[in-house]
Amino acid sequence: MSDAQTRIADLVKSNDVVLFMKGTALFPQCGFSSRAVAILDRLGTKYETVDVLQDPEIRGGIKDYSDWPTVPQLYVKGEFVGGSDIMMEMFESGELQQLLGAEA
């Protein structure tokens, strides 16, 4: 496992809800990241964010970590949930509330 993969694994394991994104929750730097943050805020969930723009190693590594080509990426309890499209679908169907509510 490369250094980046180890660091990502640590982040994912040590935070119940973590969003890898471009920018910060307060200042998202991309429409998709902005949408992901809006969904989490709407749910009132506590979450951590990792700004991949500040960390080239993680920015490159996160794509391999879950074999997923884009950012944002949401992880809950160590499991990859999806990008912003999947988050939106799960939000609309109530699945995301269930997933996040279950561990609050």
Place this chain on the structure above:
Amino acid sequence: MPMPASEIERLIKASIPDAEITIRDLAGDGDHYAARVISSSFEGISRIKQHQAVYAALGGRVGGELHALQLETAVPQSETNQ
């Protein structure tokens, strides 16, 4: 780098032949698309895997050459995979 919608459709069809594909050019700039892909091959597999199948069909362009692709996948007749 702009990429025509027809090219996106062609690439998806090439690896998911039964796919029913609807593509919208969101900003009219050939760079921000929304695609809806319906295929029976998605039946019984997770959303993550469905999206990964489409990304694989696009051969590494998503996140690079193709910056913004909003993606929605489904199986025919709105069957769910739950």
